[in-house]
Amino acid sequence: MISTPLWLWLSAAVFIPVIIHFWNKKSGKPRLLGTFRFLPDDTFSAARKIKLHELPLLLIRVLMVLVITALLAGIFWETEKDSMDELWVYEVEKTGNPKAEEKGNSIEIPSLEINEKGWWNILAQLDHQFQPKNMIVEGNFSAKNFQGERPEISAQVEWVNSDSLTLNEKQLAIWKSGMETNYRFFQYKSKPGVFSEVEAVDEVVPENSLQQLKSIRLILNTNNSEEINTGLKYAADYWNITAEERQLEEIARIESGGQTWILKSQRFEDGPTDFADPNDISGISFHVTDMDTSVEFMDPILTGNLVNFPILYEEQKDVLVINGEIEQEIKSWVYAGVGSYLIQQSLEIMEFLSPEIISEQREVISASGENKEAKERKSAGFWLFMLLALLWVLERWLAPKRGM
Amino acid sequence: MERGPEELDFLRSGVNLGLWAKHIVSGFMIGFHKGTRRGTGSEFSQYRSYQPGDDIRQIDWKMFARSDRYYIKESETESSVTVRFFLDTSASMKYEENGITRFRYASLITAALGTLVTQQGDAIALHLVNNQGQQSLKERRGKAHLSRFIQMIENGNCEGSWPESSEWLIDNLTSHNRELWVVCSDLLDGHDRWNKFVEMSEHIGHEVLFLQILGENELHLNLPDVATVQDPESDRQLNIRPQAVRTQYLQNLDAYLNELKIALMSPKSSLHLMEMNKPVSKALYHFLKKRERE
Numbered sequence: 001m002i003s004t005p006l007w008l009w010l011s012a013a014v015f016i017p018v019i020i021h022f023w024n025k026k027s028g029k030p031r032l033l034g035t036f037r038f039l040p041d042d043t044f045s046a047a048r049k050i051k052l053h054e055l056p057l058l059l060i061r062v063l064m065v066l067v068i069t070a071l072l073a074g075i076f077w078e079t080e081k082d083s084m085d086e087l088w089v090y091e092v093e094k095t096g097n098p099k100a101e102e103k104g105n106s107i108e109i110p111s112l113e114i115n116e117k118g119w120w121n122i123l124a125q126l127d128h129q130f131q132p133k134n135m136i137v138e139g140n141f142s143a144k145n146f147q148g149e150r151p152e153i154s155a156q157v158e159w160v161n162s163d164s165l166t167l168n169e170k171q172l173a174i175w176k177s178g179m180e181t182n183y184r185f186f187q188y189k190s191k192p193g194v195f196s197e198v199e200a201v202d203e204v205v206p207e208n209s210l211q212q213l214k215s216i217r218l219i220l221n222t223n224n225s226e227e228i229n230t231g232l233k234y235a236a237d238y239w240n241i242t243a244e245e246r247q248l249e250e251i252a253r254i255e256s257g258g259q260t261w262i263l264k265s266q267r268f269e270d271g272p273t274d275f276a277d278p279n280d281i282s283g284i285s286f287h288v289t290d291m292d293t294s295v296e297f298m299d300p301i302l303t304g305n306l307v308n309f310p311i312l313y314e315e316q317k318d319v320l321v322i323n324g325e326i327e328q329e330i331k332s333w334v335y336a337g338v339g340s341y342l343i344q345q346s347l348e349i350m351e352f353l354s355p356e357i358i359s360e361q362r363e364v365i366s367a368s369g370e371n372k373e374a375k376e377r378k379s380a381g382f383w384l385f386m387l388l389a390l391l392w393v394l395e396r397w398l399a400p401k402r403g404m
Numbered sequence: 405m406e407r408g409p410e411e412l413d414f415l416r417s418g419v420n421l422g423l424w425a426k427h428i429v430s431g432f433m434i435g436f437h438k439g440t441r442r443g444t445g446s447e448f449s450q451y452r453s454y455q456p457g458d459d460i461r462q463i464d465w466k467m468f469a470r471s472d473r474y475y476i477k478e479s480e481t482e483s484s485v486t487v488r489f490f491l492d493t494s495a496s497m498k499y500e501e502n503g504i505t506r507f508r509y510a511s512l513i514t515a516a517l518g519t520l521v522t523q524q525g526d527a528i529a530l531h532l533v534n535n536q537g538q539q540s541l542k543e544r545r546g547k548a549h550l551s552r553f554i555q556m557i558e559n560g561n562c563e564g565s566w567p568e569s570s571e572w573l574i575d576n577l578t579s580h581n582r583e584l585w586v587v588c589s590d591l592l593d594g595h596d597r598w599n600k601f602v603e604m605s606e607h608i609g610h611e612v613l614f615l616q617i618l619g620e621n622e623l624h625l626n627l628p629d630v631a632t633v634q635d636p637e638s639d640r641q642l643n644i645r646p647q648a649v650r651t652q653y654l655q656n657l658d659a660y661l662n663e664l665k666i667a668l669m670s671p672k673s674s675l676h677l678m679e680m681n682k683p684v685s686k687a688l689y690h691f692l693k694k695r696e697r698e
Contacts, residue, residue: 029632034496034506034590035622036635038660039644040652 001377003074010069017061060395067388075380087132087155089123091139091162105132114145123364124151131155138162141362142354152367159362173347174201175241175256176215183240187353194355198240214257216241216346218339221248227328231335238336239343251322252339254346261318261346263338320345422554425515428685429523451475485582486543487521488529488610489514492589495534495636497562499590501619501680510588510617511557512684517586522550530556531576533589536564540576543583565637566593570604577608585612590622591675595660595667602673612673615691616664619680623657625650 033039088106091114109122123135131154138160169188176182182201187194218236220229222245229245232252236243241254254261320342326334454463454474464477491514497507518528522545529543530553541549541556566589585605591598591614598614605612621627627646634641646653668675676694678687 030634030641031621031627031631032496032499032636033622033633034499034592034636035618035653035657036633036638036640036642037592038653038656039633039642040649040656 001076001078003076005073007069007073010072011066013069014062014065017058017065021058021061057395057398060391060398064388064391064395067384067391071381071384071388075384076377077380078377084130084132086134086136087126087130089126089135089137089139109139111140114139118147119145120148120151120364123153123157127151127153127155127367134158136160140167141356143357144354146357146362150363150365153364154367157362157364159359161356167353170353172349172352174213175347176213177217177240177242181240182213185239185347185349189353189356194353196352198238200240214347216254216256216343218243218252218254218343219248220245220252221250222246223248224251225331227331228335231332231337232339234332234336235339235343238340239347241343252342254342256346259318259346261320261342263320263322263342265322318345420554421511421515421558422519422551425512425519425554428512428516428688429520450478452478485584486527486529487517487584487586488531488543489518490531490533490585490587490589491557491560492566492587493532493534493539493560493562494565494589494593495563496565496590496592498636499619499622501621504680505562506590506617506619506680507560507562509678509680509684510615511560513615513617513678513688514586514588515554515557516684516688518550518553522547522553527581528553531573532556532560533566533572534562534564535567538567538572538576543581562636566597568597570600573601573604583608583610585610586615587612588615588617590618591616591664592660595664598664599667602668602670606670606672610672612670613695614668614673614675616675616677617680618677623679625653 084105086105090106090108091111092108093111107126114122119137119139119141123137126132126135133155134157135153135155136158139162141159141161167189169186171184171186174182174184183198184201185196185198187196189195218232218241220232220243224232228251233243250262250264252263320338322338451464451467452475454476458476462476464475467473467475467477491510493507497505497510499506514530518530521528525545527543527545528549530539530541532539539556539560541553587601602612625646627633627644631646632641632643665675676691678691
């Protein structure tokens with residue numbers, strides 16, 4: 001195979017030594033030589049013999065031109081790449097070394113890398129690199145690690161759930177309600193997906209636990225309308241948090257472990273365009289109940305011209321602002337969701353257990369046969385160079401002997 | 405004496421050989437050979453009184469004017485020998501270098517020496533020698549004979565080789581005078597033939613001068629990178645790379661020349677090598693100078 005065939009034109013230069021050879025042979029009119037009989041008989045005594053003697057030299061020179069041409073043209077050959085029968089891909093929890101580690105026919109990939117790149121990218125890369133017939137992938141197959149389109153992979157992929165990595169249940173927060181009872185919010189995976197629950201906890205949380213046991217309570221403004229307080233109390237009930245009413249400037253507040261989280265109402269006569277711009281975090285989605293219903297506030301950009309459209313946004317990290325007039329019929333329901341979101345914020349629940357992507361969706365797209373026949377390109381440069389050096393030495397050795 | 409370029413032009417052209425031979429020897433103040441006979445000649449010897457019977461053309465009239473007596477001016481002539489030239493006309497004499505054939509070069513040498521000998525008043529004879537049949541010119545003196553001598557050289561045709569036997573020589577020897585033989589050849593036909601020649605001349609009692617004429621290329625094999633060379637006598641051809649064969653060739657040639665020297669080693673014979681790249685005038689001058697010293 002040739003990488004730059006353009007140089008092949010140079011092979012026409014083989015005619016140069018041939019022409020020189022025949023030019024040299026063309027000795028013209030025979031010259032009379034009275035001393036003819038003193039010419040040695042054993043070497044070069046006949047024209048026919050000379051031809052035989054010169055032929056190797058001519059061939060060497062032609063070969064030299066061809067080798068130089070081949071060197072410039074970048075000759076290489078392709079060999080069948082050794083393909084692996086099986087490649088084991090392990091997801092490992094590593095914090096120190098985020099690089100993938102190859103061990104024989106297995107490779108360890110840190111979770112961090114999987115989180116960054118996603119399984120599809122990693123598998124496509126491994127498939128191209130190792131050309132395995134089968135890939136056995138063991139790890140955590142959370143939906144978040146399967147972004148993007150499924151790649152074409154030539155290997156057969158087998159998925160093995162890693163018990164050590166797969167969390168079937170995750171406790172996201174633990175708190176103490178006003179009734180001196182501890183509750184926790186946790187998620188667990190089940191066939192249909194991930195479920196969230198709040199339940200009472202009997203056992204004592206160890207002191208060194210990552211999650212601090214907080215004492216948390218919801219305080220409502222007594223001046224709130226009944227619909228608002230009904231909705232907020234619904235949220236407090238869901239989270240098993242004590243709710244009490246008091247005179248407040250804001251709609252509600254949550255006191256949690258020395259921190260206060262506030263829900264305010266704010267009216268802008270000119271509508272949300274007065275304070276919202278595309279860079280603000282102004283659209284917040286929240287689940288009114290745990291999983292069945294949700295109200296998603298629209299992006300203010302889209303609602304820029306709708307003056308009376310309600311909007312919920314975070315003024316600060318711990319201040320939630322609701323703007324606009326919410327219709328009476330859904331007011332309690334919306335405030336239940338807003339209250340729930342505020343409680344979630346105060347419990348610092350930032351991430352949730354991701355649902356596992358089902359095995360049917362993990363099926364890769366079978367690649368065409370082309371990938372299977374991947375070949376390795378090996379340059380002939382080194383061998384050609386060695387051959388050229390050898391030919392050069394031969395040429396220099398022969399030429400003086402032939403007088404050429 | 406520096407006539408090199410002109411002479412080469414002459415050799416290449418077809419200008420009259422006799423004229424050029426005369427031109428060459430006109431510069432020489434030395435003769436070809438020494439004699440003891442007094443008479444007319446180029447080298448002054450003595451004056452003697454006129455005696456009846458002397459040719460009145462020999463009277464020195466200037467001396468008569470000064471002394472009022474008849475004196476004959478005598479020179480020590482270097483003659484009384486017949487110089488017999490053997491000019492090789494074998495095919496190897498066709499060898500050419502710088503546009504000049506060996507035969508042309510040898511012709512000029514023979515013609516020049518013939519002219520010189522004639523000027524000295526001696527007889528010259530000529531044999532054009534090859535095995536296809538010799539041409540001979542018997543020994544005579546005088547300018548007319550020199551003209552025939554030169555004419556015969558100019559008509560010489562090179563073919564065949566030097567005869568193996570010397571019988572032809574015996575048939576052509578008619579004079580019983582002392583003779584000096586001059587052989588102009590490349591002397592490449594094998595030293596045996598020349599050895600026989602020397603033996604014969606010794607037997608008869610004549611001195612032989614061998615003038616061996618070789619080209620620069622023959623002596624050094626200064627040919628182009630690749631050359632096709634042909635044996636003039638056998639017409640055999642070879643492609644050679646001089647660079648590759650030079651060493652062996654020179655060894656062979658040196659060996660032959662040494663053998664030849666040994667073969668011709670005799671009190672009455674001498675060998676002189678003349679290279680064709682040197683002008684004839686120069687070569688002859690050196691040859692005659694050397695001969696004068698001997």
